[in-house]
Amino acid sequence: MTARVLLLALAVSACGDAPADVSDGAAVARVGDAELTEADLADALGDAPAGLDSATVREQLVEQWVQRELLIQEARRQGLDDDPAVARRLQEAERSTLEQAALETFFEQAPAEPSDADLEAYYDRHRDALALREPYVRLRHLRLADASKAAEARASLARAVASPYPDSLFVLVAAEYADDPAGATAFAGEYVSEERIRSLDETLGERVARLSAGAEVAVVPVSRTVHLVQVVDRVPAGTVPPFRLVRDELAERLGVQMRRDAQARLLQRLRSEAQAAGRLAVR
Structure with missing residues (x-):
């Protein structure tokens, strides 16, 4: 597949097949039948870092949407959405998105974040390893x-x-x-x-x-x-730093470990449920 085709495929996989919902407000930009609405733009602007000039960010977001939609529609015009390689990438993008969404929802419902007591206990257990x-x-x-x-x-x-x-x-x-x-x-x-x-x-x-x-x-x-x-x-080297100096590092380290353990428990539960329902078979 040529570099041009790959570029178009990336644009397609990034945006999906469905056009923007036109029922959420007035159209800010239109490319063919696809529309970018005020509601879509407001959602995007809400994710922008604080302190940026909103007018400039708005202009950039609209232009990015137009450029992306032009590429998507050009890909469809060339029939690239029927290309087997592009279809596989779209399917993989969908599966990855769903996988990530499932994990994000799980951690939103059951946050795996260490408490101060967890961090202090971890610090006490690993003092020797924390020595500079x-x-x-x-x-x-x-x-x-x-x-x-x-x-x-x-x-x-x-x-x-x-x-x-x-x-x-x-x-x-x-x-x-x-x-x-x-x-x-x-x-x-x-x-x-x-x-x-x-x-x-x-x-x-x-x-x-x-x-x-x-x-x-x-x-x-x-x-x-x-x-x-x-x-x-x-x-000096060999000193165990006080807890306050390494708290943030320990929170990140222990948080990663706790999320990994929670994910393993989630997968084990899903595996058991699938096996009990006869939905899982591995040869």
Whole structure:
């Protein structure tokens, strides 16, 4: 099958065969007999990330729908929906969608999410495995593309660090000087491995490795960029991190395990019911 045919087949499998329901409101766009209604568009806009310009998003969604519908109708005109390979892909897409829908409905009805008690018990059982294999640090870090502001930014950061409210003032310093204020603020709240810092930049990683935790603000020029760094805290290798620092990671890890176990129980129940009803036969 040619690349053009594959593209059309993907469009068909993504949208299905049925045209949009025209009973849900006025038509926003029409391609042949297919219509995109105001209700359809409102549903799509409701899934858009907050903060985006709604007029621009609306225009993009309408254009995407038109382009997709043009491809679908062209595929049908060429008879590609009768192509055995396309039909198989459509059937597989339908089966995958139904499989996913069944699991989503199951987990909506019986959420498999760990409680705080579950997480604390898991933490206690796996303390040895959670011990850090390498040193971790917490940094206040500013990246400046404008080297001329390095001295001013360093003085501001040093004052923030020496104040009774260093984290709150760091947010203001980052907003004033950092290339990425939001990223700098988020990074300052995390513990990261020294290896991760070294992977971002070898020079910066080597300098951070030599810094002691405390009030010193170091200036690290790298090419045309200047980094200002202050080590807030160090956690040596072999340390078991406190529960609060690994809670989110444990929630994700244990949640995956719980959902996997719940899915296995669901499949076992469905298998037993199918066998009892004579609907399952495996040779």
